[in-house]
Amino acid sequence: MALDAALGLLACPTCAARLSRDGGSLLCQQGHRFDIARQGHVNLLGRAAPANADTAQMVAARARFLGAGHYQPIVEALRSRVRQASRIVEVGAGTGHYLAGVLDSQPDAVGLATDVSPLAARRAAKAHDRMGSVVADTWAGLPIRSGAADVLLCVFAPRNPTEFARICRQGSLLLVVTPNDGHLAQARERLGLLGIQDDKLAKLNRSLSGAFEAIWSQRIRWTMELDAAAVTDLVQMGPNAFHEHGQAAEPLTVDADVQLSVFRRPIC
Ligand SMILES: C[S@@+](CC[C@H](N)C(=O)[O-])C[C@H]1O[C@@H](n2cnc3c(N)ncnc32)[C@H](O)[C@@H]1O
Ligand SMILES: [Zn+2]
Secondary structure (H helix, E strand, O other), X not given: OHHHHOHHHEEOOOOOOEOEEEXXXXXXXXXXXXXXXXXXXXXOOOOOOOOOOOOHHHHHHHHHHHHOOOOHHHHHHHHHHOOOOOEEEEEOOOOOHHHHHHHHOOOOOEEEEEEXXXXXXXXXXXXXXXXXXXXXXXXXXXXXXXXXXXXXXXXXXXXXXXXXXXXXXXXXXXXXXXXXXXXXXHXXXXXXXXXXXXXXXXXXXXXXXXXXXXXXXXXXXXXXXEOHHHHHHHHHOOHHHHOOOOOOOOOEEEEEEEEEEEEEOOOX
């Protein structure tokens, strides 16, 4: 089972002890037990998913859109920054697309995907045979052992600098992908989608500066020729799914413009 590959990374969400497999559950030494779902993921959230967790429709749209390769330049950029990693974590991993792509280029590595959406975690559980998948809330604290990660990926997902610093070993890398101002500009304009938060990069650097050093930043731009179905998936796979917007009725040329920021956890 793919989850077994990631067991060494996991910590009990109740007492922080190591978790091991006991038949169809994960178990810590204190006796806290968590059932492994039939689909292979495990819910370590300990409560119901929040109302804004990705829905089945959003997850399906994301899987189709990413599976068609429209965001492949992000996969390539992430791969180019990862060398000889053993343990790679992705938080807010959605379908696990990026972690699976990086694992493909790291044949000796194991991966762990976390997401607050059980439906996303279910999908990520099938994304790669060396990737475990758990339901967890990045804000509430990650069920991951301290210093366990060699590489931490965070692509268009919430960040918790304190937790990131705790789970990253000294000398490890944190790779963050954020949208730049021009990202999806034509789709935003045509369909009245949500805007991009101002000053996103400066905020990112400020929030991580206490625990990480910024070592590399790369702007990645490409153009996507999307048919109407792909435009619909692009809209449905993100937060716009929760908001009023126009309907995509025709193909659209859409520019993608994102930033890959690489940070290192200093060696003390
Ligand atoms: C825009 S999607 C990006 C997903 C994936 N990284 C990708 O790019 O394909 C944001 C993801 O963050 C997840 N998410 C939102 N809030 C979260 C939280 N508090 N903890 C963990 N994941 C969260 C959502 O369920 C969703 O899968
Ligand atoms: Zn425990």
